[in-house]
Amino acid sequence: MKPVIILRPEPGARETAARAMKLGLIPRLCPLFEAxxxxxxxxxxxxxxxxxxxxxxxxxxxxxxxxxxxxxxxxxxxxxxxxxxxxxxxxxxxxxxxxxxxxxxxxxxxxxxxxxxxxxxxxxxxxxxxxxxxxxxxxxIGGRPDAEIDPHLEPGAILLVHSPRAGSRLAELIGPERRGSLHVIAISPAALTACGLGWSSGQAPELPDDERMLALAARLCE
Known part of the structure; x- marks a missing residue:
């Protein structure tokens, strides 16, 4: 199954992970920021x-x-x-x-x-x-210098982006040449735009909430 990589700060990251596990998804926590x-x-x-x-x-x-x-x-x-x-x-x-x-x-x-x-x-x-x-x-919100996303990446991985700021940071960490096998689900169109181009797929739910983001992730994992 494709892993779901959660980039949001704590304690929201753990909340998203708990919801993901209830859906049978495999969450991996990699908060890029801390509040x-x-x-x-x-x-x-x-x-x-x-x-x-x-x-x-x-x-x-x-x-x-x-x-x-x-x-x-x-x-x-x-x-x-x-x-x-x-x-x-x-x-x-x-x-x-x-x-x-x-x-x-x-x-x-x-x-x-x-x-x-x-x-x-x-x-x-x-x-x-x-x-x-x-x-x-x-x-x-401050960046986490110890955040390491590379160990979590594998072909087909799904990246959850909960803000435009996280999208911009993700675009800095993963260049266009590395995006082709990765999927992005962003909380809003603005957050999706901030991620840049070149991903295997990019989606944003109709309404900006965690549950709808995870529903889109579950469909990718079917």
Whole structure:
């Protein structure tokens, strides 16, 4: 069976591996990055109508200051982010299934105007529409110099790419001359584009979540 190589940071890498094993897949962990909390200043909650997180890492690494925003209507992109927020004490999290721009439209439709977006030091662009969005970084993503992908590679291997940044790093590590026997499944079209050309196949699910990525991997393994 073709191995599934998981490039995302922990603890998400282990979560993806567990899901893969339930599908009968063979996961191999090779996180290219690691998420680290940073010191951040928490703006007053009274300034905002709603709270947005587009990454589960924000909930996992935001620390005790997150408690200041538990009374705000909470919004998340993706099931993993919503679950991580709930684990931090946020109730009734509204879950979006596409991207930041789609959830921003939902927040505006719900009648909110000023939103606090907690995320990483690097954030994907969001079409905010009529919303005023204040972005505050609570974590950063750094490369892992000890990450060795070559031992995991074999013809037919499937590489799971969970962000455009991971796609760019993958393209640096594996040149075009080595891509022809490898498959890429990326979480979004942007992440797939970042991987470059020349792969045996490249796909992105209709909606950006782990389960759909693994469903595509399972089809490749049939």
């Amino acid at each position: 680290r909390p940073i010191t951040w200043d928490a703006p007053p909650a009274k300034r905002f109508d709603a709270l947005l997180m587009t990454s589960a890492q924000a909930a996992r690494l935001g620390g005790p200051l997150l408690s200041r925003y538990r009374r705000l209507p909470a919004y998340a992109v993706g099931h993993a982010t919503a679950r991580a927020m709930e684990e931090q004490g946020f109730e009734h999290v509204t879950e979006g299934h596409r991207d930041g721009s789609a959830i921003a439209a939902r927040i505006a439709a719900d009648g909110h105007a000023h939103v606090l977006h907690l995320g990483g030091t690097t954030l994907a662009r969001i079409d905010s529409g009529p919303l005023a969005i204040d972005r505050v970084a609570v974590y950063t």
